[in-house]
Amino acid sequence: MNQDPMPTPAELRAMAYADGELSDEETREFEREMIDDPQLAREVAQLKRLEVLSRQVAGPEPMDTEWKRLAEDPWQRAGHGLAWTALSIGVAGLAIAFVVAIAMVDTSPLVKALLLLVVGGFGLLLVLTIRGRLRTLPYDPYTKVQR
Amino acid sequence: MIVLTTPDVPGRSISEVLGLVKGNTVRGRHLGRDIAAGLKNLVGGEIDDYTKLLAESREQSIDRMVAEARTLGADAIVGVRITTSQIAVGAAEFLAYGTAVKLA
Numbered sequence: 001m002n003q004d005p006m007p008t009p010a011e012l013r014a015m016a017y018a019d020g021e022l023s024d025e026e027t028r029e030f031e032r033e034m035i036d037d038p039q040l041a042r043e044v045a046q047l048k049r050l051e052v053l054s055r056q057v058a059g060p061e062p063m064d065t066e067w068k069r070l071a072e073d074p075w076q077r078a079g080h081g082l083a084w085t086a087l088s089i090g091v092a093g094l095a096i097a098f099v100v101a102i103a104m105v106d107t108s109p110l111v112k113a114l115l116l117l118v119v120g121g122f123g124l125l126l127v128l129t130i131r132g133r134l135r136t137l138p139y140d141p142y143t144k145v146q147r
Numbered sequence: 148m149i150v151l152t153t154p155d156v157p158g159r160s161i162s163e164v165l166g167l168v169k170g171n172t173v174r175g176r177h178l179g180r181d182i183a184a185g186l187k188n189l190v191g192g193e194i195d196d197y198t199k200l201l202a203e204s205r206e207q208s209i210d211r212m213v214a215e216a217r218t219l220g221a222d223a224i225v226g227v228r229i230t231t232s233q234i235a236v237g238a239a240e241f242l243a244y245g246t247a248v249k250l251a
Contacts, residue, residue, distance in 0.1 A: 020213075020214065052206055052210070063193070067195070088183075090156060142174075143203070144204055145203045145206050146195075147195075147197065147198050147199065
């Protein structure tokens, strides 16, 4: 027996929107609601994600199972964790060393300030870009597509 | 929505041609995946990080093309083609295009 609860009218409307079944006027109204309600937009993205995944009808290949086994191997996981930690610490350390080197270089204070502004501006842009990506990730229905 | 690469829909006749519809996207993987892909390139075999990148781009560009056809009230898109080009290292651009039509 199917134990899934019946979809609510709101969920049915979201499904109709995701499937492109609403009229032009209903679509515009729904899109206005999505702007005010991030949760609604997230639900539509989830429905879209399911629809995109349902198109991926090809089954797993033999190599997929071995990749999965390897990914679950404790030594492999520990090795990956160690490698990425070392890499992250190294990159962060180099960034700090670079800023210190700029501060200590024998040049005019104006040039030093400008160099630090360039580095600081780039760093800030990077942080803002990462923030934007993390914020929009739940609304991206294509992240689960494999091939 | 019927999406076909053929110039017509077998068994159905086209009553109206609504025009060109297209969808494009440029997607990238993050730096970590690019590093992993670069290492896999050294040893050969499938670079699944980039297989996934291309698949994501393909699906998104097709969806955007279909969405444009829906706004025109189309029943089908015929003559669909997909093109790709490199706009940046480690990023994939896909353009899907076709002709939106109404069926009789």
